[in-house]
Amino acid sequence: MDYHFNFSYIWRHFDRLFYGLVLSLELALVSIAIGMIIGLLLALVYVESGKSIRFFVASYVELIRNSPLLLLVYLIFYGIPSIGWFQYSATTSFIVTLSIYSGAYLVEVFRSGLAAVPEGLIDAGKAIGMKPWQRLISIRIPTMFRIVLPALSNTYISLFKDTSIASVIAVPELMYGAQWINFNTFRIIEVYTVITPMYLVTGYVILLSLRQVEKKFAINK
């Protein structure tokens, strides 16, 4: 093995990695936020609707969940503009893709979360004369969030790792930064030696912080 380690190249361009990491975290955050809105709305629609609407929601969920993320990224970034619908930046298109992607997973999370709200709580609301939408807003949704907190943290960490795919459409997140340094300095091993702990440590820190939040708020059955 006559490879000579030289980390100086990495440190010289470290800002690409650092800001790339920040962008990855932001992409994941925005996507999960939009995804939660999509997921929650569709979950509510699903729960309250009849067979035909349920079929459409289920179709969206199944279609997205059974497709590779990479394909969805390409489809939205290259495919949609090609039939003249939109033009948008890589970053925007990736956020759209990841939001739709996470939304599909979150529909199931929220649906089962809503189902897990104890009947007794809802009955208590009925007993004091709350109307259905009041029970929804004040009882069912808040309780559901506490129940699904662990699943939400896992989803966020998962999305954070998935942002690495944005590199293929040149979004300057962490993976792309690594690729850039790679192609310009050929310091492959050093790059991976640096970004691997960056992913690991960031993921772990997020996990720990969310655990703390869970301890305060989550309901554990």
Place this chain on the structure above:
Amino acid sequence: MEAALSSLPYLMDGLLVTLQVTLLVVVFATIIGVILGVGISYGPLWLRIIVRIFSDFIRGIPVLVLIFFVYYGLPAIGINMETFTAAVVALSIFKISHVIENTRGAIQSVHHGQMEAGKAIGLKFHERLIYIIFPIALRRFLPPWINSVADTAKGSALVSLIGVVDLMLAMQKVIGRTYEAMPVYIVGLIIYFIINFSLSLSSRKLEAKYAFIKE
């Protein structure tokens, strides 16, 4: 649209490669993962720690990093592989960590009380393993395992990025020739969907069928 449809044979070749990659990964990773999963459940402490660290490490990084590292990074320290081999190796490593978790969960789901009932009627350790643990653990293992096969099929799309001509890359090439992006993407979407959806359905059916084990 016609251009897309006439390229169907080429896409099918790509699909074949996708299936080959998926199959190889599933076979390797399952065998090794189950062995390690059993090891982590019954083995000595040092083994459990090593496997744990390995598992957490692999699952903490994006699959893409792993794939690129195996293909681009390893040659720098002298390990060279073809694209196909690198793809299978990287994806296998990734899947092994999931199979280990899956196996561990399945084994531990066998209630210690049922083990004791086995002891009480005089069954020896290997007999308890064969007649009690294995049947129950297998039924707990299968549904998540089928899901992970589907995940592997989806993850295999990433190997197109190191040049393996799978369905994903085949699609790209067709689009490069015909300039009809959307129809090709949609065809590809449908193919992936069919594969993964059937797997996901069987997993759910099995889970419902074996729900009685959850006692």
Place this chain on the structure above:
Amino acid sequence: MSHPLIQVKNLYKSFGDTEVLKGVSIDINRGEVVSIIGPSGSGKTTLLRCINVLTKYDKGSIKIDNVEIGYTSDDGKNRKERSENQLSEFRSELGMVFQLFYLFPHLTALENVMLGLRKVRKLSKVKATDQAKYWLQRVGLTEKINSLPSEMSGGQQQRVGIARAVAMDPKVLLLDEITSALDPELVGEVLEVVQKLVEDGMTMIIVTHEMSFAKDVSNRIVFMDEGKIEIDGTPSEIFDSKNERLNTFLARIKK
């Protein structure tokens, strides 16, 4: 040859820092039905589980038919623990029924009872099936022989548990609070089965909270408290006893 079937001498057992059995001695003779009662934590379940070494005992001796079960000798510093495989020989001669039944969930009632007969007693499939069917019929579950545990009530599952233990033709049956996890209306059907076995002459050690049942079927009742046997006597001796701890315990139960 008239040694007691089970001889427990000076048994000690600790879990971590807590000493649960503090020098327990008791003999059980063939054909006896002995009930063990006492508050939680008194060590009664631990004692039962030491007899078939599901829980390893630290000091003291337990002999089944004059042979030490947990170790290779009954005293001395050089005795070795028996291996799991050696223990399995002993355990096949003892039957245990558990509070939470622990039926094998992937097997039908018939298969649950047959497993020991086939793999431990090495009976042929035909013989094992016949014997299993016989015992399931004796506990009143003929219509359920092909049902899975998930398709049975708690009382039915427990009766399968009893059949599974008795079908092995054990020297003694160890019953560990077998009705404590059952809904009240299901307790009767299980106690009926135990009654039948008593009438057949089965030797039994019953850990239970069911006082009236214990009084009805037992030759002896043993009261344990804080890791020791307080009193050991006939049912009438026990319930007429002046022992303070016993009467406090009985009073609390009656509530």
